[in-house]
Amino acid sequence: MKKPNARDRILETAGELFFQRGYSGVGINEIIDKAGTAKASFYQHFPSKESLCEAWLQEMHDRSIDYHAQLLDSGMPPRDMAAAYFTRLADFLQAGDFRGCPYSNTGAVSDENCCGIVRLIRLHKESTRDFFRRIATRAISDEARAAAIGDRLFVLYSGASSEAQNLKCLWPVEVARDAAVELLG
Amino acid sequence: MKKPNARDRILETAGELFFQRGYSGVGINEIIDKAGTAKASFYQHFPSKESLCEAWLQEMHDRSIDYHAQLLDSGMPPRDMAAAYFTRLADFLQAGDFRGCPYSNTGAVSDENCCGIVRLIRLHKESTRDFFRRIATRAISDEARAAAIGDRLFVLYSGASSEAQNLKCLWPVEVARDAAVELLG
DNA sequence: AGATAAACAGACAGACTTGTCTGTAAAGAT
DNA sequence: ATCTTTACAGACAAGTCTGTCTGTTTATCT
Numbered sequence: 206m207k208k209p210n211a212r213d214r215i216l217e218t219a220g221e222l223f224f225q226r227g228y229s230g231v232g233i234n235e236i237i238d239k240a241g242t243a244k245a246s247f248y249q250h251f252p253s254k255e256s257l258c259e260a261w262l263q264e265m266h267d268r269s270i271d272y273h274a275q276l277l278d279s280g281m282p283p284r285d286m287a288a289a290y291f292t293r294l295a296d297f298l299q300a301g302d303f304r305g306c307p308y309s310n311t312g313a314v315s316d317e318n319c320c321g322i323v324r325l326i327r328l329h330k331e332s333t334r335d336f337f338r339r340i341a342t343r344a345i346s347d348e349a350r351a352a353a354i355g356d357r358l359f360v361l362y363s364g365a366s367s368e369a370q371n372l373k374c375l376w377p378v379e380v381a382r383d384a385a386v387e388l389l390g
Numbered sequence: 391m392k393k394p395n396a397r398d399r400i401l402e403t404a405g406e407l408f409f410q411r412g413y414s415g416v417g418i419n420e421i422i423d424k425a426g427t428a429k430a431s432f433y434q435h436f437p438s439k440e441s442l443c444e445a446w447l448q449e450m451h452d453r454s455i456d457y458h459a460q461l462l463d464s465g466m467p468p469r470d471m472a473a474a475y476f477t478r479l480a481d482f483l484q485a486g487d488f489r490g491c492p493y494s495n496t497g498a499v500s501d502e503n504c505c506g507i508v509r510l511i512r513l514h515k516e517s518t519r520d521f522f523r524r525i526a527t528r529a530i531s532d533e534a535r536a537a538a539i540g541d542r543l544f545v546l547y548s549g550a551s552s553e554a555q556n557l558k559c560l561w562p563v564e565v566a567r568d569a570a571v572e573l574l575g
Numbered sequence: 576a577g578a579t580a581a582a583c584a585g586a587c588a589g590a591c592t593t594g595t596c597t598g599t600a601a602a603g604a605t
Numbered sequence: 606a607t608c609t610t611t612a613c614a615g616a617c618a619a620g621t622c623t624g625t626c627t628g629t630t631t632a633t634c635t
Contacts, residue, residue, distance in 0.1 A: 211612060227499055229414050232592060243613045244594085254593070305498070312556050313490070313498040314412055330556050356565045361542075363562075364549030371497050371515050377548075380541045396582060417622060428583050429624085439623070576635105583630060592621060600613070605606100 212250040214240040220261050224307050228258050229314040255319055258311065262325040265307065269329065273336040283344035284389040287337075287358060291365070291382035298369045298378065305370030306363070334359045344389040354388050361385060397435040399425040405446050409492050413443050414499040440504055443496065447510040450492065454514065458521040468529035469574040472522075472543060476550070476567035483554045483563065490555030491548070519544045529574040539573050546570060 209217075218240035222231040233254055237247050251257040276286055298305070308326045315322045338355030345351040365381035394402075403425035407416040418439055422432050436442040461471055489495070493511045500507045523540030530536040550566035 226501060229499060230501070233594085234592080243615080245596085245614085246612050248594070249611080306552075309494075309552050309556060310498040313495040314414060316411060316415070326556055330553065353565070353568070356561070357546075357569045360546055360549035360553060360562050360566050360569070362549065363552045364545035364547065367491075367494050367548045367552045368515060368545060371494060371511055373512075376541070377545050380538070381545050383538070384542045384545070418624085419622080428585080430584085430626085431582050433624070434581080579632100579634080581630100581632080584628090585626100586628105587626075588624090590622080592619100594618090594620105596615100596617075598614090598616105600611100602609100602611075604609080 211240070211242045211246045215242055215247055215250065215257070216260055216264065219257055220264070223258065223261055223311070224301060224304055227314060228311045255322065259321045259325055262308065262311065262322065262329070266325065266329045266332070270332065273332075277336070277339060283340045284386055286340050287385040287389055288382055291362070291378055291385060294362070294365065295369075295375055295378040295382075298366065299375065303370050303373045306366040309363070309367065310370075333362070337362065341389065357388060358385050396425070396427045396431045400427055400432055400435065400442070401445055401449065404442055405449070408443065408446055408496070409486060409489055412499060413496045440507065444506045444510060447493065447496065447507065447514070451510065451514045451517070455517065458517075462521070462524060468525045469571055471525050472570040472574055473567055476547070476563055476570060479547070479550065480554075480560055480563040480567075483551065484560065488555050488558045491551040494548070494552065495555075518547070522547065526574065542573060543570050 215236060219231070219236045222236060222239070233244070233247060236257075237244055247257075251260065276290065279286065281289065304310070308329050311322060312326045315326075317323065334356065337358040338352055341351040341355035341358060342348070345354055361381040361384050365378040368377040369375060400421060404416070404421045407421060407424065418429070418432060421442075422429055432442075436445065461475065464471065466474065483490070493514050496507060497511045500511075502508065519541065522543040523537055526536040526540035526543060527533070530539055546566040546569055550563040553562035554560060
């Protein structure tokens with residue numbers, strides 16, 4: 206019987222619900238019901254729904270940073286790294302019912318005054334761009350060309366997530382993976 | 391003094407607001423206020439908010455079909471067609487305060503039971519994919535290869551819109567355009 | 576002029592939302 | 606044993622939302 210503290214239960218439950226139905230599609234009442242906590246407990250740990258969202262994005266971002274570092278340290282050739290990344294993306298999307306990128310989805314419903322959320326989205330996106338640039342740098346000697354190819358991989362990755370969500374299918378990810386392999390091969 | 395009928399005013403106002411702040415971020419009361427109509431008039435023309443959204447998506451889709459046909463009939467070489475398309479996308483995003491793709495943004499907040507909306511999003515995305523495949527077919531003789539490159543252009547296009555929105559900048563579109571030119575050149 | 580259609584104004588219902596508040600129960604620490 | 610922290614339960618405020626309703630005004634057509 207897992208019984209972590211209330212904060213962790215809230216964060217985990219909110220993460221699942223936010224991912225599945227979007228930040229604006231889930232209310233606090235549902236979160237605390239499913240997490241089995243009282244509303245007062247919620248507001249003891251999070252000053253607002255927005256700050257809960259920030260904690261969720263931050264947690265995913267931390268995990269993403271770990272994964273990027275792990276992949277870059279794996280010793281694989283860059284082409285295989287990119288292929289592994291896209292294969293994992295395909296698994297992730299399929300497992301999550303093609304809900305796409307949580308950051309982009311959250312960004313689509315948060316206006317400019319949610320500056321904490323917007324900041325985290327931008328942070329994560331820039332860090333993912335940087336990850337792809339690092340991969341490209343290992344495959345391409347010309348520095349400027351490597352940066353351009355890295356950005357290209359990043360754009361392909363984003364489009365693959367987005368269209369897999371819209372079309373509820375996997376081919377955009379496969380297309381992006383093939384393109385990435387060609388660009389790095 | 392333009393004074394179209396109430397339905398047109400509602401549709402135009404809703405279009406601007408949906409685009410700017412997202413489908414779920416705009417209420418009917420605001421729409422009818424800004425359109426200068428009564429609520430009863432709204433429900434005389436649209437049975438629900440969802441059907442208003444469908445009318446909006448349909449209208450944009452029709453315009454998009456026209457633009458695609460016009461571009462394909464322009465007599466430009468395929469590489470220039472794609473370049474023109476991405477340049478226009480950049481203008482569109484900049485003019486609209488980097489709000490990204492209305493279809494993807496709407497898809498991010500509509501669940502599966504909004505089946506009319508989901509259908510239109512899928513329709514539009516498939517039609518855009520088809521547009522890129524047609525461009526690729528004119529530049530690449532091998533049929534299978536052309537289809538694959540067309541899909542790649544489509545994924546680049548989607549990623550460019552999405553990341554231009556997230557990062558509030560234009561470089562993803564420029565990256566996608568350069569990649570498209572390379573793929574077709 | 577009289578009939579018909581369309582748009583007007585706006586109250587209202589019912590169900591949601593976030594966030595605050597009061598009070599209670601169960602732990603662990605000194 | 607008492608004190609403090611943490612969590613529980615849930616009512617409540619104040620506002621939002623969509624959609625329905627009654628009734629009035631304006632315009633067009635015959």
